[in-house]
Amino acid sequence: MISQESIKYWQDYRKNCPQLGTPVNPFILANLRAGMGTRQEPADKNVKLTKVMVDNVPCEWVMAPGADPDVRLLYFHGGGYVCGSGGNYLPLAADLSAAAKCAVLLPDYRLAPEHRFPAGLEDSLRAYEWMLVAGPNGKGPARATFIAGDSAGGGMTLATLLALRDRKRPLPRAGIPLSAYADLSLASESIKSQAETELFMSPSFLVDCVNYYVDPSEVHNPLVSPVFGDYTGIPPLLFQVGEYEIIRDDSIRAAAKAKADGVDVTLEVWPGQVHVFHIRGLPESREAIQRIAKFMQSHL
Numbered sequence: 354m355i356s357q358e359s360i361k362y363w364q365d366y367r368k369n370c371p372q373l374g375t376p377v378n379p380f381i382l383a384n385l386r387a388g389m390g391t392r393q394e395p396a397d398k399n400v401k402l403t404k405v406m407v408d409n410v411p412c413e414w415v416m417a418p419g420a421d422p423d424v425r426l427l428y429f430h431g432g433g434y435v436c437g438s439g440g441n442y443l444p445l446a447a448d449l450s451a452a453a454k455c456a457v458l459l460p461d462y463r464l465a466p467e468h469r470f471p472a473g474l475e476d477s478l479r480a481y482e483w484m485l486v487a488g489p490n491g492k493g494p495a496r497a498t499f500i501a502g503d504s505a506g507g508g509m510t511l512a513t514l515l516a517l518r519d520r521k522r523p524l525p526r527a528g529i530p531l532s533a534y535a536d537l538s539l540a541s542e543s544i545k546s547q548a549e550t551e552l553f554m555s556p557s558f559l560v561d562c563v564n565y566y567v568d569p570s571e572v573h574n575p576l577v578s579p580v581f582g583d584y585t586g587i588p589p590l591l592f593q594v595g596e597y598e599i600i601r602d603d604s605i606r607a608a609a610k611a612k613a614d615g616v617d618v619t620l621e622v623w624p625g626q627v628h629v630f631h632i633r634g635l636p637e638s639r640e641a642i643q644r645i646a647k648f649m650q651s652h653l
Contacts, residue, residue: 355625385436392440395447414489417451423496424455431504433562452646465566498525507533511579526652541602550597584614595626
């Protein structure tokens with residue numbers, strides 16, 4: 354069932370922005386960065402926020418009351434690899450911390466076009482390696498680690514897992530890609546089939562992101578487009594994606610590939626939901642966060 358709040362959200366947004374891609378068309382990078390770079394404080398003023406530098410990568414710990422500082426979730430923000438910030442994701446990180454009783458680390462990985470692939474991925478790997486041995490209260494080993502992210506951050510989640518496996522580094526207990534942007538060759542059928550339901554992105558926006566982030570010869574590299582990865586040896590994965598997303602099939606395809614490679618995969622396609630519905634304040638947003646928490650707790 355789709356909640357009435359979700360139906361109204363989609364209808365109201367579509368009414369106010371009837372032209373597909375209005376929020377990002379034309380592609381003005383400065384405007385995108387201004388919007389997704391805005392810091393948003395958590396609603397709960399008791400959430401503890403701690404800024405740290407990890408090898409020149411600005412990061413921020415988010416700890417809800419009662420969270421375990423030794424259960425650590427590395428969360429990658431979205432933004433097409435060209436915009437976005439950890440500060441923009443503080444409310445979601447606080448919700449995840451409260452639900453899963455964990456500490457959440459938000460890294461501001463480098464963005465394209467100033468820093469093209471693999472700069473952001475290398476930052477993400479450094480943040481993860483550091484998180485293994487340091488937490489919100491200082492140095493100390495993690496009891497358990499997880500990696501998650503949405504949109505480009507969902508793709509970064511999968512790429513980071515593949516890179517850690519390939520480099521024979523310790524892996525987290527599980528990965529949680531949300532609304533993953535996981536095929537920069539833009540071959541997913543949903544880019545066409547969901548064009549009339551998508552609210553926040555257009556095909557041309559995706560093309561611009563690709564051109565900023567990576568050379569065309571690299572779009573089939575699994576660390577750029579994880580749908581093409583070999584997932585052998587990767588820990589359990591929880592995919593969540595909205596039915597109405599033009600990149601919906603990126604998650605479906607990546608989940609199918611991981612499952613075929615022997616990974617324990619849970620795929621949830623949420624009816625009537627939009628891109629990164631977790632941040633929209635809907636009943637489904639809250640339920641999805643609770644499911645993420647239960648998934649994490651099942652792998653402790």
